[in-house]
Amino acid sequence: MKKEDVLGIIVYLLILAVAIVFGITVLQTHGPNSGMNTAEYVGFVFLAIVIGVIFNASLYELAHITGAKAGRYDIVSVNILGFCFYKNEQGKFKFKFSNFDGLTGETKIVPKTNVKKEPNPSPYLLFGTLFFAIEIIAFVVIFVLARLNAENLVFLNTGYFFIIIGVLGGVILIYNILPFRLDSTTDGYRLTLISNPKNKIAFNELLRVENEIANGREVEIKTFDEITNFTADLNLNKVYSLLDKKQFSEAEVLLNQIIDNKENVSEKVYIRARAQKIYINIMTKSFDDAKAYYEKDVSQEERRKISKDISMASIRAYLLMSGLFDRSRSESIIALNNVYKAYKATPEKRKGIEVELFNEALNRVVEAHPDWELENYKLVTKQDNKDKK
Secondary structure, three states: OOHHHHHHHHHHHHHHHHHHHHHHHHHHHHHHHOOOOHHHHHHHHHHHHHHHHHHHHHHHHHHHHHHHHHOOEEEEEEEEOOEEEEEOOOOOEEEEEOOOOOOOEEEEEEEOOOOOOOOOOHHHHHHHHHHHHHHHHHHHHHHHHHHHOOOOHHHHHHHHHHHHHHHHHHHHHHHHHOOOOOOOOOHHHHHHHHOOHHHHHHHHHHHHHHHHHHOOOOOOOOOOOOOOHHHHHHHHHHHHHHHHOOOHHHHHHHHHHHHHOHHHOOHHHHHHHHHHHHHHHHHHOOHHHHHHHHHHHOOHHHHHHHHHOOOHHHHHHHHHHHHHHOOOHHHHHHHHHOHHHHHHOOOHHHHHHHHHHHHHHHHHHHHHOHHHOOHHHOOOOHHHHHHHO
């Protein structure tokens, strides 16, 4: 089990403990004095929780928007519980349903250009804590006033309604201010990273690069020798452009930097760097040298994680590993059955590169095992489909 999973379990257990203690010490004593029967009180609590989740999720992204503006960033998209408002090429906001990297939502930003000072991510990452602190203080005050006027049931119940929402805000705050990576990237974790001035530069550069790639534009990517999650992400983006130019040795240098600094990057970044290295070895070195590296340096645990990772980089490597080294048609089919899902999630700018890289890997396996009948798994670009018509 990876470190993020263990920490995530601990945090969720802490959140569960807070909920249980709150339920026993506050809600259980309020129920009989609320003037509601059991069914009504359950509905009351459920409604407060639903409204609390929506309110706090919205408040948190409002904090991100405000912090981003204060830090000199433009808003790319705002996602609240899967409801995503994003800016199109014409600068107008549109709506779609979308996944997000966060507990309740995500606000994507990009550094403003032509500003006198370098954009500062600190307000973007700190305003969530500020907004929730204000919310919790305000709702506690309302709750205390309601308790002091307990003879007024409407006022009393309103106070408890607000304190439920406030506790939910506190839970979200606890999750997001923790200074380590969980199952999603928290503000607290990113704050610890940008305390390093180089990481602050890398943070802004990564935002810029990801936005350019997402919009299908050409982008020149800086690389960094000091490896952190931010700089490693940037270097992996650079690896793609090097692979596109067949500059494999230059790409391998960047990958080795990430692999040699495993403790400084997330598991996802590390595994994809390892997968890219396996791909380059197989495609550019002799079979014996590539297999020697695979057997000596790639542990069984890493092989398993590569096989489970739904990304084009890992699927390419998994296909070559299973087809050429393990000589397993069933494992190769598992890799191929996931390729369309991974390809769909690939940024448009990278799809052309990935089609070429994947098809080259598939051709290697087809040449080694012509009887496996894998030719139909080849990827085609939109332009290829147009040409056929």
